[in-house]
Amino acid sequence: MSSRLVYHPLRARLLQVLRVDELSPRLRRITLTGPGLEDFTSPAPDDHVRLIFPAAGASQPMLPTFGAQGASFPEGQRPIARDYTPRAFDKQRQTLTLDFVLHGDGQASAWAAQARPGDTIAVAGPRASRILAPHAHNHWLLLGDETALPAIARWLEWIPPTHQVTVRVEIETAAECIPLPAHDGLDLGWVQRRAPAQGCALLAHITALALRPGYAWIACESAQMRDLRQHLLTERGWPREHLYAAGYWKRGTADHDDEH
Numbered sequence: 076m077s078s079r080l081v082y083h084p085l086r087a088r089l090l091q092v093l094r095v096d097e098l099s100p101r102l103r104r105i106t107l108t109g110p111g112l113e114d115f116t117s118p119a120p121d122d123h124v125r126l127i128f129p130a131a132g133a134s135q136p137m138l139p140t141f142g143a144q145g146a147s148f149p150e151g152q153r154p155i156a157r158d159y160t161p162r163a164f165d166k167q168r169q170t171l172t173l174d175f176v177l178h179g180d181g182q183a184s185a186w187a188a189q190a191r192p193g194d195t196i197a198v199a200g201p202r203a204s205r206i207l208a209p210h211a212h213n214h215w216l217l218l219g220d221e222t223a224l225p226a227i228a229r230w231l232e233w234i235p236p237t238h239q240v241t242v243r244v245e246i247e248t249a250a251e252c253i254p255l256p257a258h259d260g261l262d263l264g265w266v267q268r269r270a271p272a273q274g275c276a277l278l279a280h281i282t283a284l285a286l287r288p289g290y291a292w293i294a295c296e297s298a299q300m301r302d303l304r305q306h307l308l309t310e311r312g313w314p315r316e317h318l319y320a321a322g323y324w325k326r327g328t329a330d331h332d333d334e335h
Contacts, residue, residue, distance in 0.1 A: 078319075080203045083116060085141040087127065087199040092190050093170060099251045101178070102221065103187050104162065107171045107196065115164060115171065119204035120229035121292070121321075123158045126173075127197035128186050130154055136197040146199065156199075157183040162225040171198065174225045205319075207290075212317070213238050214289030218277060218303055220245040220268075222323040223294040224253065230292065231256040239287065245277040245295065271326065275299045278306060290317050297322025 088111025096104040117124075127136045137154045139146035148154065163172040175187035186196070215234055217227050227242060234240055239260040245268050246252065252265050269276045277299065291313060293303050304320040307313035 078205050078207050081206055082203045083201055087138045087197050090196060090198055092192050092194040095190055098253050101176055101251060102253060103175045103177055105173050105187060105190055108169055112169045112171055117161045117164050117201055119206055120233045121160060121226045122201040122204050123160050124201055125156050125199040126159055127154050127156045128182050135195045138197055155182045160225045176221045209233060209235055212289045214287040215240045216286060216289060216291040217242045218293045220295040221251055226294060228255050231258045243277060243280060275302055278302050293320040294323050297325040
């Protein structure tokens with residue numbers, strides 16, 4: 076299945092926290108608002124935006140300027156930023172919703188754990204959206220971990236209800252089995268994470284799973300993503316053009332950028 080990239084104007088927006096909701100002990104939903112969302116758009120389920128956090132002791136983040144080379148900051152003052160998939164955007168209410176995994180370390184997790192209504196953060200992007208044809212396949216395979224849940228939820232809202240969707244999500248504990256959007260063709264399974272030395276539980280699970288041909292989307296820890304992708308390509312004979320995989324994070328690396 077072919078896809079096309081749709082590029083959006085580069086812009087960073089100052090937004091305020093409107094609401095904070097606890098989805099599970101380790102998943103926190105933060106809803107942002109602000110007039111900067113007037114021209115915001117996110118047409119693809121796996122779009123990502125760049126969150127720019129305030130520096131230590133600051134109440135507001137530093138905004139970049141944009142030129143031919145992309146975003147730039149004053150020399151020596153580049154703030155900490157991380158990529159996240161929007162869970163939802165409500166154009167009428169001017170709200171942008173993001174879900175965070177509270178894993179105990181890292182700037183994004185620390186900010187999300189302490190966020191309160193009125194706090195300020197900057198959001199840049201999406202820079203581009205990868206647009207697919209929803210009716211090109213009758214079966215969709217979505218594989219990921221907790222970090223992929225916002226995108227998986229958006230996929231379920233986007234894929235036609237007459238199509239079959241196989242979803243497998245690797246989680247730390249059963250408390251992270253959050254409700255996902257209803258879909259008539261959904262086959263959903265939650266897979267308990269193993270210790271790193273025991274290998275990828277998600278890979279062990281799908282190795283024994285009967286999979287129909289279709290389109291596969293993978294997003295999880297970088298090394299696990301590569302193993303899952305390799306399994307589909309080499310052992311299943313999955314067509315490369317019908318597969319998209321991204322490493323949303325990398326074990327032991329605070330600021331992993333997979334260019335997903």
